[in-house]
Amino acid sequence: MISNRAENLSESQTLKISGRAKQLAREGVSVISLSAGEPDFKTPAHICNAAIEAITDGFHGYTMNTGMPELREAVVNKLKRDNDLTYSADEIVLSNGAKQSIGFSLLATINLGDEVLIPAPYWVSYPEMVKMAQGTPVPIRTSFADQFKMTAEQLREHITPNTKALILCSPSNPTGTCYTLKELKEIANVLREYPDILIFSDEIYEYIVFNGEHVSILNAAPDLQDRTVVINGFSKGFAMTGWRLGYAAGPKAIISALAKIQSQETSAPSSISQKAGIAAYTGSMAPVSRMRDSFLERRNYMVKALNEIDGVDCFTPSGAFYLFPDIRAFLGKSTPSGSTIKTSTDLCLYLLEDHGVAAVPGDAFGEPGGLRISYASSMEQLKEAIQRLSNGFNALT
Structure with missing residues (x-):
């Protein structure tokens, strides 16, 4: 019934993770999504x-x-x-x-x-x-x-x-x-x-x-x-x-x-x-410049804060609103419940389910040693996300 073309395609992991985050939020779970590639600003x-x-x-x-x-x-x-x-x-x-x-x-x-x-x-x-x-x-x-x-x-x-x-x-x-x-x-x-x-x-x-x-x-x-x-x-x-x-x-x-x-x-x-x-x-490009300036402030905060978490290594990117930290130090570690973090997907599911932070695994992007974090969120949310990420990473042994 289904074509080979459809059968051979993979579901978008970004949409899958953001969809799971929205589902948890509907269930009353506090979730901060750093998964979507979408500015949080209103159209000018x-x-x-x-x-x-x-x-x-x-x-x-x-x-x-x-x-x-x-x-x-x-x-x-x-x-x-x-x-x-x-x-x-x-x-x-x-x-x-x-x-x-x-x-x-x-x-x-x-x-x-x-x-x-x-x-x-x-x-x-x-x-x-x-x-x-x-x-x-x-x-x-x-x-x-x-x-x-x-x-x-x-x-x-x-x-x-x-x-x-x-x-x-x-x-x-x-x-x-x-x-x-x-x-x-x-x-x-x-x-x-x-x-x-x-x-x-x-x-x-x-x-x-x-x-x-x-x-x-x-x-x-x-x-x-x-x-x-x-x-x-x-x-x-x-x-x-x-x-x-x-x-x-x-x-x-x-x-x-x-x-x-x-x-x-x-x-x-x-x-x-x-x-x-x-x-x-x-029309005026002033709103575009203001949004870019906000993204810059958020980028600087997030890079500094992530690098202060033991085991996380994050370079400073020159554009967009994403970070792609190296998380290889956590592969092979265990969660408090005894599960082993074998892949970046395992790590993202753990951070989402146990700590309420949604990021996208590097596996989805062809790089298993990292994960994508979008900072297209308010500073208030980003600060809370950093605290949750820090708790989550530090709980791994």
Whole structure:
């Protein structure tokens, strides 16, 4: 009854953990969730007002499959203004979230047996999306010592005659790490040797960068634009997760293929969300800066507090709102009830069930020695979470 495609997919561990946390909360258990990749801020007022105006004005119908021309032009202007990248409107497709843009990009380009390189730790959906496109995900495991950045040498070592694409995410989910211009240039030098390899650059966290400005792979290597698809959206920087609005920018051939798939699967995103998107890209960026400043304060607090817990080692990431501490010191230890912590999943379930803190195991991201902590919560909650985490870790023997 069930297709092989569905049977072969894994459930999203981030949604699984956050779902269990919500269930416990409904049962009356005090739970602090550090698992969801969602800003805790409200969408800025001027964006909401644009949506309200669209509803009041009766802007209720379908838009073009690729999205409103006005919003695609706003994306073109934004890419030039913020990223120094030049595109035309017919090289942009708006979608129901950046997640859809990534998935449809892979469906548009990957065939049976094609290998897609994915630096690990990776966002949980990348390998599963590759599988849905009948490709083969090839993780490139990085190290805590290198802040989980893939080196040019590691990239070269994993390229085979079957390699079709590379997925790059900077700032990274789940680690928060950001590639520098120099590092991206070194990666680009390898990619130039293999002109048939496509690049999917996920830049959804670009507005949450703490050290300087966001750097795209195309800033390091503009000559790779003819085989690069830039994925972005509104959910993280503008706190618009539920609005479901993202986009892909890339070569016309790929964008046209993506649009064809979208026309059969979903059509364009919500007309109301698109009006909100125009306001986001043409209005004040002050709310984005304020949210970033709050994330910076939280990051600094959490890194310091985690490193004060015996056995936890946490580097300071440059972007996003995640930490990915090294928890290998706790693997093999026992809980007060006598259970053994064999994996990061065991550790997260213990912290959730016994101490009311939800984090996501590194196992889900291809890195068993860590776990992902989101600090997209209030300082009050984060301080309570640190106390609970400290109690939980210290109780292991």
